[in-house]
Amino acid sequence: MASGRKVTLIESSDEESGDNKKTSNEPAANTKNCNQKVADSKKPKSISFNGLNAQLLLTFFEKELERTKIEVSTSKLNGKELVELSSSNHTLLATHKQRLQKLLNSTYSQEIDVTSQQLQVDELIKSNGLNVLVCDLQSDKLKVYYTEKSEFEKLQKLLKPKISTRRKERKFADPGSSATARSSEQSETKDTENYDGPSSWQSSTPSDMPSSNIKNSSSCTFLGENIQVKLILDHNGITTKIYEGSITRAKVVAIVNAANERLDNCGGVAEVISKAAGEQMERECRDKMKGWERIKVSENIVTCAGKLPCSWIIHAVGPRWSNYVDKEKALEDLYKTVVNILNTAREREMKSVVMPPISSGIFGVPKQACAAMYLRALFDFSEKHPRSTLREFHIIDMKSDVLDLICTEYQESFKHGRERLTPSNVIERLGIRTRGTTWTHRNVCGMSSANGIQENSANAKQKLKHFSKQRLRENGHGKFTVDDKLEVHIYTNNILNLQNVSILVCAEGLETQISGRIAKTIFEQAKKNQKEKIKALLSGNKYYSQIKQINFGIFGYQMLFFAIMKRFGENAPRHEDLMLLKNTTVNILEAANKKKKNNKSELSLAMPLLGTGSTSSKEYLHEYAKVVCDCIMDFAKEIKENARLKTVHLVNFNESQTNALYKAFKNRCVSSRQGSEAWSPSGMKDFNKGSTRPQFDASKYKKQEVWETVINSESDFESFIERVKEDEKKKEGNIVFIDSDEEEDISSHVENAEPSMCIICMDGEMEDPVKLKNCQHKFCRNCIEECFSRKPVCPVCSTVYGEIFGNQPPGTATVYLDSNSLPGYDCSTIIIHYEIPDGMQTNEHPNPDVPFTGLSRQGYLPDNSEGRSVLGLLKKAFEHRLIFTVGVSRSSGKDNVVTWNDIHHKTRRDGGPEKFGYPDEEYLERVKEELAAKGISND
Known part of the structure; x- marks a missing residue:
């Protein structure tokens, strides 16, 4: 095996002749003056690829040449192939030149040692249909060009008797025998002398180990630019990078x-x-x-x-x-x-x-x-x-x-x-806890032993019977006792101010830097040697639900538990969020109960409602609180009377978390006395059962009007555009080229772009350019017309033109008037009753030809001038099929259902924002903004 290299571009134009043709790396010759340059720019121009480059284009990229939107001709000059591209659109010609140059740069070459003549090799290639190009260098060497490594390998196999098998015979020894991996710490010397390009041959010998700064990985395929190889393994014929x-x-x-x-x-x-x-x-x-x-x-x-x-x-x-x-x-x-x-x-x-x-x-x-x-x-x-x-x-x-x-x-x-x-x-x-330790051998909270999937309804009923037999009594506001074995105290306070509590639990994320609010305060107040221990503990490997422990105290505590958690935020609780909270709570209780095994002293711990610091919805907080309550109840059932952990303090800085926890235990307390409350053992919603939402009784109210969806209207495209004047065509366009290997959003670079190129087709200079009247952004006429046929919004700045239609299924909305007022208003109430029947999804929905489940919902507005204004906007949005869509319900998790389309409604009369009701002084303004984002406004 000899040398190989990446193929470089050699080009010429009709302005060059003889031996003075310039390579692609040389600057173009300057014209004598600007007038001459302008005159020359109107003449047709051509770029040609000669000899080897022409052969490479015709061998590997013939289809790409056929798709080129300018004139392409092929011929022979002095017995050598010639590919010529010509166009009077010099910008478009330059664009295609760059594209073809990139194609040629993706071609690789390698020398092989052979004894056969090139004619014999050519026949071998032809008979086996190999997509390679071979050039004769010397009597015993051939240079092979290829784009796919597999094609080169096939040729190698066909010529195998004449090729050294030194590399192929190497094998990877198992860990424990002899080393065959190559570390990135050793330098690349041997093989790079014999092979160029994004790929290089692999060797198991230590002297062949590649540098960690390799720009192009040594692999049989192209793995990307500027990669950094950490390790190369050759194991039983499989190369792994x-x-x-x-x-x-x-x-x-x-x-x-x-x-x-x-x-x-x-x-x-x-x-x-x-x-x-x-x-x-x-x-x-x-x-x-x-x-x-x-x-x-x-x-x-x-x-x-x-x-x-x-x-x-x-x-x-x-x-x-x-x-x-x-x-x-x-x-x-x-x-x-x-x-x-x-x-x-x-x-x-x-x-x-x-x-x-x-x-x-x-x-x-x-x-x-x-x-x-x-x-x-x-x-x-x-x-x-x-x-x-x-x-x-x-x-x-x-x-x-x-x-x-x-x-x-x-x-x-x-x-x-x-x-x-x-x-x-x-x-x-x-040191990862798995099942079968201490009290978790029965798998808490309605989870199966295999992988945490919820148990069937029969098992859930058995657990319900068990929990109804548990004794949970309230000994005062916020103080509960479970089975006379465990005390639970729920209150609002600064958790760092507690006294006579053994263990402090705080949440910490996966970040390398300390990110939790309580954890940051602890770190700031710790002594120097304590800071070093905390930093060392939290800078190591972390995973969700893990409990990191430090056996020294601070703020009056004897020890610290860092629970690795995520912030749940404002979104509705997902199944995996509830599972994470469950597993973390299980781990905390278990770790605390293991402490001081050789000491008979009792332990207590204090913890907040983990992960909910930025959660404001009372409904969502209650979901999380029920999970914590379930875990503590099951823990109390499994532990013995002489267990170490005797008291759990659930302490939160915000009253809303405290109220959610108190409500969860209070409801369970009532359930254990009466055995009548049908709660979910897992602390999660039973998505298999329908909602208990009451039926809407329209007979109580006065009917006002009925809305129906309308057919998408045809917009006058010509009214949105104007032609670009000749003197504007050379001005800046809407796009900029960014020479970067990062997968970044280029939208922020759009406004200050240089080339006059259409951002939609990105295909050279604009054809029949037009600009949008309001935002002044320019595009090819056909491109923007096709874009507007789907959605009349500027693809650069999102300015809305014409009317936007959604994919809401057919249905009706009936408006009623109620004489009763809403909280915060002294007028009557407008009720919108939405009815979307079950149906079949169409091509505009996520799963065409799949049935969807409809819905029946109500929205409430005050019957005043502002409420009537919002009513008119909602009517327009409904007619434009924007109120609902088909997808996954955020509340139930079910798929293929009709769900809200980010235009929020007050679906209850009262309860405040947390329960989607009134009073809420900002709601009417907020919903106007949401409607405006959909192109619905009074303008």
Whole structure:
């Protein structure tokens, strides 16, 4: 094997001749004067690609040449190929030149040693249909050009008897035997002398280890620009690179998407991939999910890659850490997830796959545990399928933390053996609590033992019977006793001011810096040596529901518990949020009860309603409070009378959290006496049962009018635009090119752009340019007309033109008048009764041809001038099908239902903003702003 290099562009134009042709890197010759330059700019201009570059274009990029929107001609000059592009639109010509240059720069070359003549090799290539280009250098060497490494490898195999097999015969030894991984700390010397370009050959010898600053990764495929390789593994024929970079730039056969069960691609790397892939991939995801209720954990499906440079996307669902009581089972499911990805690649004969760190982000599996499972899955698969077509399996992330842990886990498993990577050993050495310890052997809060899925209704009823037998009594306001074994005190105070309490519990996030409000105060008041211990404790690996403990006191406490949590915010509680709070509360109570085992002294702890510091909704707070109440009740049932933990103080700075907790225990207290309150054992809503919302009785009120939806009206496109004058065409356009490897939003750069290019098609100079009258942004006429046919909004600044229509299903809205007034008003009340019947989704909805569930809702307005004004706006919004949409209900979690479309209504007369009722002085102004955002206003 000899040298290889990236192909560079050689070009010429019709203004150049002889030996004085300039390369693409030389500046264009200056014209004599400006007038001459203007005259020359009107003449047709051409750019030609000669010799090798022409051969490369015709061999690898013929389809791209056919799609070029300017004149392309091919010929032979002195027996050599010539590809010529010509156009009088010089900007468009330059754009295509740059595009073709990028294509040529993606071509690779490599020299091979052969004894066959080039004619024999050419015949071999032709008979096997290989997409490579071969040039004869010397009698014993050929230079091979290619865009796909697989094509070059096929040629290698055909010429195998004449090619050294030194590299191919190397094998990766298992951890525990001899080293075959290459660390990023050693320099790249040998192979880079023989090979250029984004890929380079791999070697297992220490002298071949690549530098951590490699700009182009040494892989069989192009993994992206400016990547940083951390580790390279060669194991049973599979090359694995651990590297920093962008997964959306990898030119491989397939990339892996860290998906959720519904494949809705929201949040984390899934959202990044979805945005980069575009609508085609999203549409296929929706089509695939029509026949699925959800994808099971550890399983995957494959879709097209849309606009991405890869061919396929493997959408894999990893485990959510908070959904598992048995953490060992969570790690086993993560291992299966990666193995199933590898099996999918093998079954589909994929040669190269890139995977992000699945489950290590928003799914919350400890990063070090993830690293161990990735390696274990890779080693086991490669040993079971040594002849698999899969040759490359890379792991990529934009951050280095998980990647560094993979390197560490590999090095440690190399020293201590593969047993280190089993789930049980990972659980033990990371100190992660799993099921079967102290009181949790029955799995609290209605969760099954396998993976935290809620029990069936029969088991839930059994638990209801059990809880109704528990004795919970109130000994004074905010003071409860459970089964005469555990006291619970609920009150409002500064938790740092308490005295004679053993353990202080505070919330802390996953950030490297201390972020919790209470934790920050503790750190600021701690002594120097205490600060060092706290900083060391919280700077290590963290995962959600983990309890970090320090055995020294501060503010009158004897010890500190840092509960690793997330902030729940203002959104409605999700199942995973409630599960996280449940698991964290379980861990706190269990950890406290283990303390001072050799001491008979009793313990007490103080904790707030974790994660709810920024949650204001009383309804949401009550959901979280019920979960905490359930956990404490079950804890009291399981512990013995001589348990260490005797008192739990639930202390909050805000009265709203205190009231929610008090209400949860008070309701349970009534339930334990009467056995009649049907509460959910898990502290979560029973989504399988319908709402108990009372039926609307229209006979009590005076009917005013009925609204119906209207058919989308045709807008006069010509009234929104005006032609761009000739002297304006050379002025700044709406877009700027950003030479960056980061996946950033370019919208902030749009206004100050240089080129006069249409932001919609991005295809050279604008054709028949027009500008929008109100915002003055310019586009190709056809582009903006097509854009407005879907939604009459400027794609640059979102200025609304004409009328916007939504996808609300057919239905009616009936307006009634009630003589009674609303809280805060002394006038009568307007009632809007919405009725959307069940139906079938159409192409404008998320799941076409899938049934949806309708709804019946009421909205309340004061019958005064401002209320009537809002009523008129709501009527217009309803007629334009903007009030409702079809999707997932935020309150019930159900999919394929009619739900509100971000135009908030007062659905109750009273209760205040927390219960979507009155009084609320700001509501009418707020809903006007929401309507204006939909293009509905009085203007």
